[in-house]
Amino acid sequence: MTSTTGAEWRRLSPRMLVVHPIQEVVRLAPALIGLLVAGSSSGGHGPLWSLAGLVVAVLFGTLRWFTTTYRITPEHVQVRKGLVHRKVLTVPRDRVRTVDVTANILHRVLGLARVEVGTGRSDRKGGGELKLDALGAREAAGLRGELLHRESRTAGAPGETAMGTAMDTAGYTPESAGTPAAAVPAPRQAGVETELAALRPEWIRFGPFTLSGLITVGIIAGFVSRLASEGNVNLGQIAPVKSTLGWFGSLSLPLEIAAGVLILAVFVMIASTLGYILAFWGFRLTRHSSGTLHVNRGLITTRATTIEERRLRGLEVSEPLLLRAVRGARLIAVTTGLRVGQGAQRGGSMLLPPAPLREAQSVATRVLGGDAATVSGPLVQHGPAAARRRFTRSLGVVVAWIVVCLVLWEWSDLPAWTWVAGLALLPVTALIAADRYRNLGHALVAGHLVTRWGSLVRRRVVLEYDGIIGWNVERSFFQRRAGLVTLTATTAAGRQGYRVQDVGLGEALRLASAGSPGLLDPFLSGGRPSSRHETQVPGEPRVPGEPRVPGGPSDIAHPLISG
Template identity: 30%
Template sequence: MSPVEPGAAPVEPGAAHEEPGAAPAEADTPPVEPGAAPVEPGAAPAEHHRLHPFTPLRRAWVPIGAVIGVLSQQVDRAQEWARDLGSVLGVLLLLGLLLLGALYGFLSWWFTSYAVTDTELRIRTGLLFRRTAHIRLDRLQAVDVTQPLLARATGVAKLKLDVIGTDDKDELAFLGEREARALRAELLARAAGFAPAEAAGVGEAPVHGLLRVPADRLWRSLLLSLGVWGALAGGLAASVAVWWISASLVVSLAMLLPVLGGVWAASGGRFLTEYDWTVADSPDGLRLDHGLLDRAHETVPPGRVQMVRIVEPLLWRRRGWVRVELAVAGSKNDVLVPVAERGEAYAVVARVLPGVELADLEFAPSPGRASRWVVPVWWKGYGLAVSPQVFAARHGRLCRRTEIVPHAKVQSVRLTQGPWERARGVADVSVDHGANGTVTARLRAAAEAAEFLHAQADRSRTGRADASPDRWMT
């Protein structure tokens, strides 16, 4: 408590003079501190750590940025105001603002701490509104270490924890780079079921590289994306048409801008994030390292993957390239491999879903005579395959997508049949998985679908029995 007061006290008069908002923030801090103190002895012997001292510098920009944002929106009023104020007062105001920002950054850093206990990670944040998050380690879905460009320059990193049902609030930003890696290793070791004493010393699990995407293959694959070229051509054509009709260059350029933004996100932006994509295997799960400017190091612990999707765009098929996406409950990571040869990609998938041989899946097509009239042309893309481990459904003709759900992750099974489908004697079968998604096998023969519904329910029920435990080292 004491370090806050002296640091804060000199700021108070200057800040209170200009911005009354500073006063309540200052006044409210003392009651918060004693309130927090009793938690400490009650919260087990776990010791609380603070984040890296770089953090306040970064957080300080939040209020300053907000003020600048407001000012720049009302430029005229601000200029007028500045003239009235005079230069001395203006400089004082600026200083006050800076100090306020520094104070905010310092206080938010001071009041954020984390502790690792035997079963939980506890994060305490909040200056006025306290928030204590207890994250159960055996429910951890993924742990990511990310380094934005600025953070890379200063040698710090952000640790992000994915748990089902929470927003992206649970992150520790920033930690020292080495500290972040050590903490990740410890969290994963404890989540795996190592004893606490061991966990701290286990260190990084041995890593065994599986796949690395070369840069030239990545940019080639991005150039071979029909969707991007289609969007670009469509956007250009539309804006030329608008120019021709309205004779206003500005309007047509304004129309083109969002299209260009989207094209950039799907090509250049993806190149930046997917650059140097490395997939490695470790006992803690798969490690994904990628990024040109912002480096990210993701870890997906074993048995957390709910769904795997193999995407094969039209122009990639001749080269035998595929993209692999995955769904993990509560996590936003969705790319497993941005582009790879089919065989390499299947080998990676086999690590994520043990015992699954994708090459051996045999897809049964939809019955042609009935489906032709329900979904013309595209019905040929539909397919369904079931192995003892997984349910797999395929759809799409230009861009073929194969979605694979392990039976153990299936939450419920549904059969739907519209009036037109019933007339043709077909039905759709869907399975819902734990990452809030649904995989649908469309247009199966009605009798097969009805039988399948019950068979799949049995498989999902029993599939759980031989799944690996949540604590994978026990």
């Protein structure tokens, strides 16, 4: 298997013939139950239609094994699938960013796992990940090492290839993937893993403050609603539901709202805690000697994510408001190939679950291998103009709402509570504006751009200079009046762009010039490239021995900067 033409196509594990039909039946369960109930209640052939749907689901799940094959060559990873619409997905091996190995309860019973190969586009809808569901657990673990631990294998004895070397931590050899044993060199010693973090039982106290139980509430409500709709069932006529609704109806409106909020809060807290345990039990973050980070977690459904450190461009310390109130935070990798934002937990980019803030900062320092100041040091504040913008934007909307409601209340039948509620919101919005300004900051530390922003979710991002591929300077109409800009560091990782909001133009150019020396020269000094930065920013004292940074008003001549 040293060439593309000689590589053999492999099939998924035959045990997946049990997994996929069951998955399809579970996915179509509401529709099948609806067919059964609706057909029976109307005197039709409900059981027959339900049975026919069951047969179709099982057949559809079974066909995947016959139509899906894959192969690994020294240059490519290829997956061939589809019956009517045949597709061959090909990814160069040097584009592989991450490998995710997941096993739910059914997979674990049958000794299987699902492998997702991230190529740097898996965060996008329909992105470029390759999925293999399902492989044998040993083969899946070996495939992860085969794709990501290339350096440690190719640096071995002469004649060894990426396909002809034993795997590292899983004890996997190519024999388990169908490679002839005669073509396999003798196994070498497994790589060394260093533990960076592991779940502690006391961290579970942060579970209720994640509010992940809200998703559980939505899923349950949606499932019950769809089931009732498919089965033509009136939930209000069920005895427990009817008695509960009657009890709520006997309360006054304020008590109904208070009781509903209390019940919802208790349920969400319990569901969030259970979700935390299910998702992060057994969590362990390790660093492999071959240059990868491993994240293992999960109680019922286990998940193992491997990230190449050379693809890691930075880290994000995220502090949602409730977690921040109890001094908690979570750590997210800024890397290519993994989901970010609201899907970070599901997408595998989370390097540390909700834990104490100090622990998150400590782990971030160990992952970066640099100065602790990058994740916990002081930041440069953004000045009074940025503060005024925060208060103007927050209070301006509420004041406009109050004025409109007062006018409508005076000239129409609009209730008075609308503008009274607006008055009550003024202190709240003022506090939010003050918090947003207090959380603004930036710094340049040890080859990293550090930026912080947010209130409901405070984020501190540490982005290495080498991961920045461009800079974007934006100025809105109101920012121009205030003498401020928003500087965006563009990167191929994470959110693809991280902003330093509402800073002076001179400071924005200083950050960009420090991060990418010489990149802005063609856009400065009348559009003529300059060999040295010799223009001092107005109002800033020059430090002896430090090069001056372009940024004076007379130097701005390009539309990208001048706005």
